[in-house]
Amino acid sequence: MVRVRGLTGVMTAAVLVAAAVLVAGCGGTTPTSSSSCSKTWKVGLVTDVGKLSDKSFNFDSYKGVQDAQADSSLCVQGKAIESSTEDDYPKNIGQFVDQKYDMIVTVGFKLGDATIKAAKANPSIKFVMVDFGDFTDNPVPSNLVGLLFKEDQPGFLAGALAGLMTKTNVIGAVAGLKTVPPVVHYVQGYANGAKYVNPAVKVLTIYQPESGAKDFNDPDWGKQQATTFFGQNADIIFGVGGNTGNGGLLAAKEKGKLCIGVDVDQYVSYPDVDSCLITSAEKHLDKAVKTAITSMVQGSFKSGILNFDMSNDGVGLAPFHDFDSKISSDVKAKVADVQAKLKAGTITTGVSS
Amino acid sequence: MAGWRRWLLSAVLVPLVSVICGFAVGAIAIVAAGADPLMAYSALFAGAFTNHNALAETLVSTTPYVLLGLAVAIGFRAGLFNIGAEGQFYIGSLSGVFVAYSIRGLPGIVEVPLAMIAGMLGGALWASIAGALKARFGAHEVITTIMLNYVSFLVASYLVDTPGLMLARNVSTPRTPDIDAGAVLPNLIPGSRLHLGFVLALLAVPIVWFLIERTTIGFRLRAVGFNQNAARAAGMSVGRTIVLTMALSGALAGAAGIVQILGVNFHMTDTVAAGYGFDAIAVALLARSNPWGVLPAALLFGALHNGASFMQLETQVSADLISIVQASVIIFVAAPAIVGWLFRLRRAPTETVAITQREVDAPTT
Numbered sequence: 027m028v029r030v031r032g033l034t035g036v037m038t039a040a041v042l043v044a045a046a047v048l049v050a051g052c053g054g055t056t057p058t059s060s061s062s063c064s065k066t067w068k069v070g071l072v073t074d075v076g077k078l079s080d081k082s083f084n085f086d087s088y089k090g091v092q093d094a095q096a097d098s099s100l101c102v103q104g105k106a107i108e109s110s111t112e113d114d115y116p117k118n119i120g121q122f123v124d125q126k127y128d129m130i131v132t133v134g135f136k137l138g139d140a141t142i143k144a145a146k147a148n149p150s151i152k153f154v155m156v157d158f159g160d161f162t163d164n165p166v167p168s169n170l171v172g173l174l175f176k177e178d179q180p181g182f183l184a185g186a187l188a189g190l191m192t193k194t195n196v197i198g199a200v201a202g203l204k205t206v207p208p209v210v211h212y213v214q215g216y217a218n219g220a221k222y223v224n225p226a227v228k229v230l231t232i233y234q235p236e237s238g239a240k241d242f243n244d245p246d247w248g249k250q251q252a253t254t255f256f257g258q259n260a261d262i263i264f265g266v267g268g269n270t271g272n273g274g275l276l277a278a279k280e281k282g283k284l285c286i287g288v289d290v291d292q293y294v295s296y297p298d299v300d301s302c303l304i305t306s307a308e309k310h311l312d313k314a315v316k317t318a319i320t321s322m323v324q325g326s327f328k329s330g331i332l333n334f335d336m337s338n339d340g341v342g343l344a345p346f347h348d349f350d351s352k353i354s355s356d357v358k359a360k361v362a363d364v365q366a367k368l369k370a371g372t373i374t375t376g377v378s379s
Numbered sequence: 380m381a382g383w384r385r386w387l388l389s390a391v392l393v394p395l396v397s398v399i400c401g402f403a404v405g406a407i408a409i410v411a412a413g414a415d416p417l418m419a420y421s422a423l424f425a426g427a428f429t430n431h432n433a434l435a436e437t438l439v440s441t442t443p444y445v446l447l448g449l450a451v452a453i454g455f456r457a458g459l460f461n462i463g464a465e466g467q468f469y470i471g472s473l474s475g476v477f478v479a480y481s482i483r484g485l486p487g488i489v490e491v492p493l494a495m496i497a498g499m500l501g502g503a504l505w506a507s508i509a510g511a512l513k514a515r516f517g518a519h520e521v522i523t524t525i526m527l528n529y530v531s532f533l534v535a536s537y538l539v540d541t542p543g544l545m546l547a548r549n550v551s552t553p554r555t556p557d558i559d560a561g562a563v564l565p566n567l568i569p570g571s572r573l574h575l576g577f578v579l580a581l582l583a584v585p586i587v588w589f590l591i592e593r594t595t596i597g598f599r600l601r602a603v604g605f606n607q608n609a610a611r612a613a614g615m616s617v618g619r620t621i622v623l624t625m626a627l628s629g630a631l632a633g634a635a636g637i638v639q640i641l642g643v644n645f646h647m648t649d650t651v652a653a654g655y656g657f658d659a660i661a662v663a664l665l666a667r668s669n670p671w672g673v674l675p676a677a678l679l680f681g682a683l684h685n686g687a688s689f690m691q692l693e694t695q696v697s698a699d700l701i702s703i704v705q706a707s708v709i710i711f712v713a714a715p716a717i718v719g720w721l722f723r724l725r726r727a728p729t730e731t732v733a734i735t736q737r738e739v740d741a742p743t744t
Contacts, residue, residue, distance in 0.1 A: 107691045108698045
C-alpha cells in the first residue's frame, strides 16, 4: 500500500483534469450555423511567424475570417493555424488542403512563394494573400488573389489632421525602409495631406537606413529621430514602420507631443502611447479578408489583385479615442470633408503608386 | 544488478514519467484555454502520425532535432553547455547554401557532399571560436555562444538581405538564390517532403556514439567532462579537447542547417531556424546526453512540432501550447527529484567511491 499512496498525487491531478474535461465538454459548445446554409464554406488562415498574438497583421486578418463566420448569411466556418518556423508554411497550407478547405488565406509576403506554389497545385481551392501583390515572376493562377491597400489615402487623411492640429506649423514622420513601397505611400500621402489643408506647414521626414535585422525593428533609432524633429519645433510625429515607428511614438509621449500610429488602431495595439495618440492611419485588413471571403461565397471571386481604398472602406482613420473631446468640431468637419472628397475621387493624394 | 536498475531509472523511467507529467501540465493549460485536452491530444497524435503524410512530416521535423540534439549532447559529455547550436545552424546554412547555389551542373554525388562539408566546416569553425576563447582565456562558453548567436543572426541577415552579396535577384522576399538541382537531397517518399537527410541524421547517431564511447578522442572528451584536473594530470590537453569538442558540436549543428536547406527549403532566408537550436538543448537534456537517447527525444519533439498544426486546426488550441508541454517536460527531467517524489522511489544507496583522498599533510605515524 505504501507504493500506491505515492501515486495519490498523480491520481488526484488526473481526476481534476478529467473533471475539468467534463466541464469544458459540457459548457464549451460552439454556436451551430443556421440551418439555412446549404453549404458551409471552410476558410483556413495561415499566419507567418508573428502568430495571432501580434495585434497587427495576423490578428487583424484573422478577425476578418471571424467576422465572416459571425455573418450568418455567409455560412462560413473559419480556422487558423499559427506557423512557428518558415518550414511550416507549406505544411500548414497543406493541412487545410488535406482537409479540403474552400479557401486558404495566408498573411504576409513571407508566405508568398509557398502560397503561389500551393495555388498552382490545387486549382479547386481559392487562395488569398494578404498584403502581397508581387506577381512579376509568376503569372497569376486563376484561383489566387492578392490584397493590396492604397496607403497614401489614410496617410493623406492623417496628414490633414496633423496639419490642422499643429501649433508650430512643423510636423514629422519617422519611417521604416524607403525600399518598401507602402511606407513611402504613407509618408508621401501624409506630407501632401498636411500641405493640402495648411500650405504653411513644414513636414520633416526621415527613412530608416538599411539595418539588417533592425529593419522596422529599431525603436531607439526611431526615438532619436523623433527627438531631433522636436528640437526643430515639430509637435506631431507620424510613426510609420513597425517598432522603428513605435520608437517615434514613444518619444512623442515622453516629450508631451502628439503622435499618429499606422496600419492598425495603435491605441489598442500599443497602449503605452495612448496618451499622445490622436489617431492611426489604418489598413482595414479584417474588411479586406472578409471581402475576399464574401466574393467566394457569392461566386464573384476574381483572381489577380484586389485593391482597397477609401471608396470601399479598405483604408481609413482610427477613432480619436482620448482626443475625441480635445479635437475641435471645426477640425473634425474639415477632416471629414477631406475624407469625403478622397472617397468620391474629387481630390487625389498626389502619390503615384 | 543495482547498476542496471539505476540505469533503467535514470535513462528510461525519469524521462518517460517526465513526458507524461509534461502532457498533464499541458492538459491543464488546454482546459484553462477552454478546450478539451483529450480532443486536442488526439488531434495532436493524428497530426503527428496517422494523417495523410503526417508521419513523413514528423520525420522531416525530427531530422534537425536529431542532428542538433547530438550537437548539444556531445558538448554536455565534455562538460560544455553549447547554447550556440542555433547560431552554428545559421552559419552552417550560410556556408553550405553558398556552395550549393554556386556550383552548377555537377552530379549529386559530388554536389551534396561538397555542400555538406561546407556547412559542417562553417558550423565547426564558428563553434570553435567559443571553444578557443574558453581554452585560452577561460571565457565561459555559455556567455560566448549566446553572444555569437546574435552575431550569426546579424551576419545571416546582412548577407541574405544585401544586393550583390547573397540576395537573389527578382524575388519578392529576401532570400538567397535556389540551390543547384544536383545539390537537392533525394526524396524518400514521393508526394511528401521526407528526404535523404533523415537517413543521414539516423547514421549520425551510431557514429557519434562510437566517437564518444569507443575512440581516444571520445575518451578524452569524457575525461574532461568528468574532471578537468584529473584529465590534465593524466597528461591530456584540456584546451585542445575543449576546442575539438566545440568544433564537433558545431559541425553537427552546421550539418543540421545545411541538411534543412538541401532537403526542405532549397534556399536560405534570414529567419530560417527559428528556434530549432534552442529546442535541441531540451532534446539533449531529455536524452540524458546519450546519442541513442537523442533519437526518441528528437522524435518526440518532431512529433510535437508537426502535430501542433493539425491540433490547432481541429481544436484551435494555439500551437504555442507545445512550448508549454516541452518546457514542463524539461523541468521534470532537470529535477528528477520531483519524479522520484511523485513515486516515492527509494533512493538507491550511494556506492562507496573507490578512490579516497589522501591527506598529504597528515603526520606519519
